[in-house]
Amino acid sequence: MATGKAPLLNTDSSSAAISNGGPVQFVRLEEDLERFSLGRRSTMPAVNGDTQLLRLRTGPERKFSSPMMPAFMVSAPGKVIVYGEHAVVHGKAAIAGAISLRSYLLVTTLSKSRRTVTLRFPDISLDHTWNIEDLPWSTFQHPSKKKFYYSLVTSLDPDLIEAMKPHISNISPHLPPETRKIHQASASGFLYLYLSLGSQTSPASIFTLRSTIPIGAGLGSSASICVCLSSALLLQIRALSGPHPDQPGEEASLQLERINRWAFVGEMCIHGNPSGVDNTVASGGKAVVFKREDYQKPPTVTLLKNFPELPLLLVNTRQSRSTHTEVAKVGVLKKAHPVVTNMMLDAIDKVTESAHTLISSPKFDKNDPATLQHLGELIVINHGLLVSLGVSHPKLERIRELVDHAGVGWAKLTGAGGGGCAIAVLKPGVKHETLQGLEVQLDSEGFEIYQTTLGGDGVGVLWPAVLKNGSDEDGGEEIDQEKFLMAVGNEGVERLVGVGMDETREGWKFWRY
Numbered sequence: 032m033a034t035g036k037a038p039l040l041n042t043d044s045s046s047a048a049i050s051n052g053g054p055v056q057f058v059r060l061e062e063d064l065e066r067f068s069l070g071r072r073s074t075m076p077a078v079n080g081d082t083q084l085l086r087l088r089t090g091p092e093r094k095f096s097s098p099m100m101p102a103f104m105v106s107a108p109g110k111v112i113v114y115g116e117h118a119v120v121h122g123k124a125a126i127a128g129a130i131s132l133r134s135y136l137l138v139t140t141l142s143k144s145r146r147t148v149t150l151r152f153p154d155i156s157l158d159h160t161w162n163i164e165d166l167p168w169s170t171f172q173h174p175s176k177k178k179f180y181y182s183l184v185t186s187l188d189p190d191l192i193e194a195m196k197p198h199i200s201n202i203s204p205h206l207p208p209e210t211r212k213i214h215q216a217s218a219s220g221f222l223y224l225y226l227s228l229g230s231q232t233s234p235a236s237i238f239t240l241r242s243t244i245p246i247g248a249g250l251g252s253s254a255s256i257c258v259c260l261s262s263a264l265l266l267q268i269r270a271l272s273g274p275h276p277d278q279p280g281e282e283a284s285l286q287l288e289r290i291n292r293w294a295f296v297g298e299m300c301i302h303g304n305p306s307g308v309d310n311t312v313a314s315g316g317k318a319v320v321f322k323r324e325d326y327q328k329p330p331t332v333t334l335l336k337n338f339p340e341l342p343l344l345l346v347n348t349r350q351s352r353s354t355h356t357e358v359a360k361v362g363v364l365k366k367a368h369p370v371v372t373n374m375m376l377d378a379i380d381k382v383t384e385s386a387h388t389l390i391s392s393p394k395f396d397k398n399d400p401a402t403l404q405h406l407g408e409l410i411v412i413n414h415g416l417l418v419s420l421g422v423s424h425p426k427l428e429r430i431r432e433l434v435d436h437a438g439v440g441w442a443k444l445t446g447a448g449g450g451g452c453a454i455a456v457l458k459p460g461v462k463h464e465t466l467q468g469l470e471v472q473l474d475s476e477g478f479e480i481y482q483t484t485l486g487g488d489g490v491g492v493l494w495p496a497v498l499k500n501g502s503d504e505d506g507g508e509e510i511d512q513e514k515f516l517m518a519v520g521n522e523g524v525e526r527l528v529g530v531g532m533d534e535t536r537e538g539w540k541f542w543r544y
């Protein structure tokens with residue numbers, strides 16, 4: 032059994048060393064399943080793609096049955112890259128942290144007589160159903176192609192992409208090409224994972240997704256949905272244990288690693304050449320230093336346990352763009368000017384390293400003005416280098432100019448650039464009126480401002496999809512599709528199922544390193 036290599040997870044101060052492809056433990060989930068499997072006893076799941084079949088001994092011969100699962104929900108955060116975007120694609124380090132904006136995915140298992148799988152993604156107006164039997168299982172299940180829930184997949188298989196094509200190319204045929212591209216990207220991410228992890232006997236299901244993360248804004252929306260899809264599919268095939276509050280850190284890390292590996296595969300479908308930093312933060316949350324020098328091997332992830340609560344302003348240009356395009360731009364520049372581009376990528380690496388050294392120093396004090404000045408100057412240098420790489424945008428430059436002019440702090444683009452978001456680290460002691468003046472100006476120019484702190488939880492599970500929500504319903508309020516789809520705007524979604532930085536919401540559980 033090829034388990035592949037686990038990522039090296041170091042931690043700074045109070046360290047949590049982790050995960051090394053040991054045997055998976057199904058204990059907790061099996062317990063949960065028993066509660067929901069009509070009282071029938073199940074054995075351990077098989078370790079191939081047929082894990083959703085529980086083997087039930089009902090006499091001399093074995094029968095297969097797929098008991099109904101309760102509706103359940105998963106959620107994963109977006110992220111902000113503080114230092115190192117783009118360079119991280121080329122093997123350099125980046126520092127990134129989870130934010131409180133999140134995606135939420137409700138998984139509804141249909142009755143056994145139904146043989147369809149549906150994506151309901153209202154944020155992008157996608158609603159698509161496949162007949163499970165029509166999907167190219169034979170290609171994905173072929174012994175030369177078959178992947179397992181514990182496999183390490185570092186590139187997409189062209190034959191599998193080809194086999195998926197007819198099932199992707201007929202999605203939303205009457206919509207404009209730009210919209211179809213978005214639909215097909217999300218559907219490809221799902222289908223590749225579904226066909227890799229499931230089987231022809233996978234239960235009929237509806238996957239309903241809503242996200243509070245702006246799309247194509249540099250905040251890791253695609254990674255967040257990929258983590259939701261990966262964790263939901265792994266939970267459906269019972270390949271994850273937990274999460275539960277008393278789960279040992281090592282076991283939780285192993286589950287996170289599995290989720291993260293498959294989320295990376297989804298990211299490859301959506302944006303081509305991801306570094307893996309976004310899905311790593313969306314899986315594990317917190318703040319990390321991330322580096323992937325060799326794409327055939329897992330990345331090195333260093334948890335920044337004491338990442339400071341930086342006073343951060345997050346501003347969205349509302350100029351949407353694709354990460355795929357921006358990453359490709361840097362690739363083209365590197366080909367045309369290898370020496371100069373490599374020097375800029377190296378310089379970004381040094382910026383990240385300098386920030387990391389400072390943040391992890393025992394003397395680090397986030398309230399010390401000189402310290403913030405140092406981190407702020409690194410922000411400005413990092414932005415300048417990204418401009419030189421050609422991934423800024425006039426609107427990002429305008430935000431930088433306004434922040435500079437107001438004298439409130441240090442700004443840079445975050446994520447892929449080309450539009451999307453900028454972050455500003457605020458100077459200590461900035462007057463409230465000054466900051467308010469800046470916010471009014473940004474708002475009047477059409478920019479959107481978010482309040483955020485970095486370092487929240489990663490992927491979480493609500494199993495079954497029931498929350499207290501102050502409801503009188505026996506055992507809590509059941510979150511069904513209709514309620515979820517009817518929730519109005521981000522506020523409605525957060526009010527119904529939200530779990531961000533500050534809420535401790537009964538029901539949601541997280542794998543924690």
Ligand SMILES: Nc1ncnc2c1ncn2[C@@H]1O[C@H](COP(=O)(O)OP(=O)(O)OP(=O)(O)O)[C@@H](O)[C@H]1O
Nearest residue numbers: 154216217242247248249250251252253354446447
């Ligand atoms: N809420 C959502 N519903 C469905 N699909 C989504 C959603 N959010 C993101 N996606 C998918 O992810 C794509 C956007 O990913 P992209 O990597 O370009 O931007 P991002 O992840 O927001 O930014 P960055 O990678 O810079 O952090 C969309 O085109 C869509 O295919």
Ligand SMILES: C[C@@](O)(CCO)CC(=O)[O-]
Nearest residue numbers: 116117305306307446447
């Ligand atoms: C631009 C990039 O560095 C960050 C996108 O959020 C791409 C990546 O790391 O995959």
